[in-house]
Amino acid sequence: MEGAGVQSLSMASDPQSDGAPILTAAQQRRSDRVFLLCLAILGGTYVLLLLATVLADVFYTTPGHLWRALQSPEIRHAIRLSLLSCSLTTLLSLWVAVPIGYLMTRIRFRGQSVVDAVLDIPIVLPPLVIGLSLLILFQTAPLRALERVFPVTYAVPSIILAQFMVACAFAVRTMRATFEQISPRCEQVALTLGCTRSQAFWMVVLPSARKGLLTAATLAWARALGEFGPILVFSGATRMKTEVLPTTVYLELSIGNLEGAVAVSLLMVAAAVVVLVLIRTWGVEQPLNRSL
Amino acid sequence: MITLQQVTLHAGTFSLREIDLHVAAGSHTVLMGRTGAGKTSLLEAVCGLRRISSGRIRIGDRDVTEESPAARGVGLVPQDGALFQHLTVREHLAFALVVRRWEQSRAEARVVELAGWLGLTGILDRRPAGLSGGEAQRVALGRALASHPKVLCLDEPLSALDDETRTEVCDVLAEIRRRTGITILHITHNRNEAERLGDRILLLRNGRIENDAPSA
Numbered sequence: 435m436e437g438a439g440v441q442s443l444s445m446a447s448d449p450q451s452d453g454a455p456i457l458t459a460a461q462q463r464r465s466d467r468v469f470l471l472c473l474a475i476l477g478g479t480y481v482l483l484l485l486a487t488v489l490a491d492v493f494y495t496t497p498g499h500l501w502r503a504l505q506s507p508e509i510r511h512a513i514r515l516s517l518l519s520c521s522l523t524t525l526l527s528l529w530v531a532v533p534i535g536y537l538m539t540r541i542r543f544r545g546q547s548v549v550d551a552v553l554d555i556p557i558v559l560p561p562l563v564i565g566l567s568l569l570i571l572f573q574t575a576p577l578r579a580l581e582r583v584f585p586v587t588y589a590v591p592s593i594i595l596a597q598f599m600v601a602c603a604f605a606v607r608t609m610r611a612t613f614e615q616i617s618p619r620c621e622q623v624a625l626t627l628g629c630t631r632s633q634a635f636w637m638v639v640l641p642s643a644r645k646g647l648l649t650a651a652t653l654a655w656a657r658a659l660g661e662f663g664p665i666l667v668f669s670g671a672t673r674m675k676t677e678v679l680p681t682t683v684y685l686e687l688s689i690g691n692l693e694g695a696v697a698v699s700l701l702m703v704a705a706a707v708v709v710l711v712l713i714r715t716w717g718v719e720q721p722l723n724r725s726l
Numbered sequence: 727m728i729t730l731q732q733v734t735l736h737a738g739t740f741s742l743r744e745i746d747l748h749v750a751a752g753s754h755t756v757l758m759g760r761t762g763a764g765k766t767s768l769l770e771a772v773c774g775l776r777r778i779s780s781g782r783i784r785i786g787d788r789d790v791t792e793e794s795p796a797a798r799g800v801g802l803v804p805q806d807g808a809l810f811q812h813l814t815v816r817e818h819l820a821f822a823l824v825v826r827r828w829e830q831s832r833a834e835a836r837v838v839e840l841a842g843w844l845g846l847t848g849i850l851d852r853r854p855a856g857l858s859g860g861e862a863q864r865v866a867l868g869r870a871l872a873s874h875p876k877v878l879c880l881d882e883p884l885s886a887l888d889d890e891t892r893t894e895v896c897d898v899l900a901e902i903r904r905r906t907g908i909t910i911l912h913i914t915h916n917r918n919e920a921e922r923l924g925d926r927i928l929l930l931r932n933g934r935i936e937n938d939a940p941s942a
Contacts, residue, residue, distance in 0.1 A: 628825040
């Protein structure tokens with residue numbers, strides 16, 4: 435093999451040989467530039483498309499449109515409901531994602547791969563199907579009985595549940611990636627120092643997962659803010675009742691108020707930018723990247 | 727004193743069967759062996775971090791086979807120190823004392839004492855990210871020793887250090903033994919380190935423990 439390599443090298447360096455002639459330094463540089471330019475054009479097109487959509491929104495709307503949108507009682511209600519539901523969804527998601535993430539990384543059990551696949555269901559299912567599935571679930575006898583005491587469907591709790599279904603899946607992925615990065619050795623040392631498993635978790639593991647927790651919270655909040663399909667099916671789109679910001683965009687579009695829809699969209703774009711900046715600031719790109 | 731009687735344990739693809747080991751009280755026993763021979767698994771079994779399939783483990787005059795790691799009175803120093811990134815050096819030294827609910831004044835006095843003889847007094851408010859390799863291992867040693875364990879388990883604590891720092895931490899280990907008379911079970915690949923620190927060298931080979939390891 436080594437001999438063959440030497441032979442082909444000598445053939446390539448010999449202009450009289452039958453092998454492909456080697457490029458001059460200038461030709462090599464030109465070839466490299468063309469290659470990189472092709473990659474940049476292909477990738478750059480997508481980046482430009484993303485920027486263009488945001489800029490189109492920015493240039494379409496005016497401060498007047500934004501002001502009028504913010505003055506609308508319906509839109510103000512939607513903003514308040516979005517902020518409230520997203521915050522509650524985030525808390526619920528962390529409450530569930532932390533134990534799931536910890537158990538899935540630290541404990542090996544039979545059927546783990548099945549649980550793993552189940553946890554990804556909200557990520558792969560079409561959003562409308564999630565909403566429809568929730569609707570069907572709440573038609574079953576036990577949950578219909580619950581609804582007589584505590585209304586969920588087409589009420590505010592349904593918004594939180596619909597957002598939670600998707601946002602939590604992303605929080606779980608982020609927390610799993612976070613716990614995978616924390617060496618179990620630290621926990622083991624804590625056990626020898628006198629900790630119970632629970633003390634080791636609260637005193638060593640969770641503080642070490644602080645950045646991952648912030649990333650999971652931010653990601654869950656952002657996913658919840660953008661959730662629309664499950665909410666439309668499971669909560670309806672009743673103004674001043676179950677209207678969140680994506681519902682507002684849909685309702686404004688449906689009545690032909692494009693300016694209002696774009697103004698509300700810009701509010702959501704601004705929230706997304708804040709989220710991206712926060713995630714970059716906390717510097718936990720890896721869990722985020724892996725979760726995405 | 728550490729005694730392993732007919733200990734069998736399984737770790738991944740390999741097993742250690744019917745291991746007998748006696749580490750005399752106050753001795754510094756070094757256990758050598760190839761990577762994957764099961765040295766760390768054995769150390770984990772002594773610390774209570776790995777379940778054994780059969781046999782008994784005694785520390786001092788107590789049978790600790792069924793006891794939790796917390797109850798065994800063992801200090802562990804892993805290869806990388808495994809410091810807690812969110813805690814200061816002071817908090818590391820106080821960790822076991824807080825968990826074991828020592829009175830605050832007593833705990834503070836113990837932290838000052840440990841920091842003094844481990845040379846950590848000037849860096850008590852630093853976090854692990856701001857420590858050199860030698861400082862980090864001294865903090866890990868101080869953390870393990872704080873609550874006066876009967877046994878200190880060292881899992882290649884010097885392997886990630888440069889020669890100069892290795893000598894420095896070797897001196898610290900010798901000093902620890904001189905001051906406390908603690909029983910030390912020490913895993914290493916380094917023959918010089920073993921001969922310098924250990925008063926008994928054992929070799930774990932083919933699932934058996936042999937005395938007086940030949941030169942590696």
